[in-house]
Amino acid sequence: MVARYERIAAELRDDIVTGVHPVGSQLPSEADLAARYSAARGTVRQAVALLAAEGLVGSRQGARRIVLGNARSQSFAELHSFAQWARANGYRFGGQVITQRRRTATAVEAARLASDEVLEVLRLRSLEGEPVLVERTVYADWMARAVEELPPDCESVTRALYDSVGLVFAYGEHLIDAVAAGAHDARLLGVRRGSPLLRQRRITTTYEGRPVEWSDDRYRAGSVAFSIRNSIGANPLERRAGDLHFGP
Amino acid sequence: MVARYERIAAELRDDIVTGVHPVGSQLPSEADLAARYSAARGTVRQAVALLAAEGLVGSRQGARRIVLGNARSQSFAELHSFAQWARANGYRFGGQVITQRRRTATAVEAARLASDEVLEVLRLRSLEGEPVLVERTVYADWMARAVEELPPDCESVTRALYDSVGLVFAYGEHLIDAVAAGAHDARLLGVRRGSPLLRQRRITTTYEGRPVEWSDDRYRAGSVAFSIRNSIGANPLERRAGDLHFGP
DNA sequence: TAGGGGAACTTGTACAAACAAGCCAGAGCA
């Protein structure tokens, strides 16, 4: 059962995408929408709050809401899972484990993952037949067995872990910057050493906040970009100075 | 006058940062909080929704909310303004206009900015005395005069334009990726040609959705990173395939 | 004609109440 406000949001989104409410135009007032959908004003507010969070509409007190864009951005757990993102966008993609081994955790890893032993996996992932991503992931020990049992060419690790042990990657913290390709990365990605790579480092946790993995992903320049919309007052993305530590 | 739910959120945030509610612990239930603050449950929900949007707490239906982190991330309009971000974090910073000229808009710019003539400005910005950012900004014609009247070493363009013409940069759309430094960028930033740069392209608009500027910012690698928190179900950041076009 | 003053409209905040849906621990059973 989908919530009412989500259905209303979906209809409004549709009206925006199809041009019923063109970019730059005013959205009907909350009262109008409430009447049209026979819903309470609060429910309508939840719906338009969704659209505002997606960056489709902007609002400010006293003035009618304005349509800001019409680009459909689904963005589910897309930042977590390369495979889910690629599939949702209709890309051909693949993945291959290059190396995989257990080892004792470094001090930093032990602190981050609350784990003494870790499983380190190096994966190479491709998009449309081209290698685009080198993924160095360190899993906490309680996850290691489930990961080791995955096939080396597993397409979607996120999905496989959900199916096998019911694990949900619920929260993530990400740091995005640029680095030069080292010799190894360069060979894997088929670029020259020193080429620019887009790096995404992340920690992923369960619903309970328990750390699952720590990953360093490097994209070939030009293959992938990150997109974000923000508005004054609600701004999820933040700039950081360039020292490398993740935690506080 | 600050809203009630914002004050409650501030108190809760404080309790999280100071360890009254440690990372990993459960937050009191909405009913408890409502009683403690003598507020309605709806008001408390607005407060914790703020914290959830900041990534400080996670929630799922049926279970108590859990404290996920305690890093204070203010993130106001920080993505818009380099100066505001730097000042808020106590960095020494500066800026200098390198070149500035009016010209007719290219087809792409005309479409993006809804403007036939544009003002193109190249700025070099520094952090802690080191050049870290090359900013190539194209302003719409109706903005050009106000920008031209700014001093060449203007610290905060955002702030100056607000003071002079009351302009508010309300919404932004951003694309983040990595590129190699060209000869010009390399010279300005003091790095070798081909070095990795973190690129942020953005369109900024007013409250009404009117485009103000289109900018291509390039950071020296290692100087700045972007940080984001996400949770399943609420994910503002999105990955995009690597063709360069901004719009749909 | 330019400007001030409102009135009407619109979004933001707050409260109250009820039910739905999901989680969890403890009681009870095999």
Added chain:
DNA sequence: TGCTCTGGCTTGTTTGTACAAGTTCCCCTA
């Protein structure tokens, strides 16, 4: 001991009401 299952707790959804605060635009006046 180990399992299920139920009942209480907790968050999610929806409706309704009232007032606050900001915007817009028209009308009236100087």
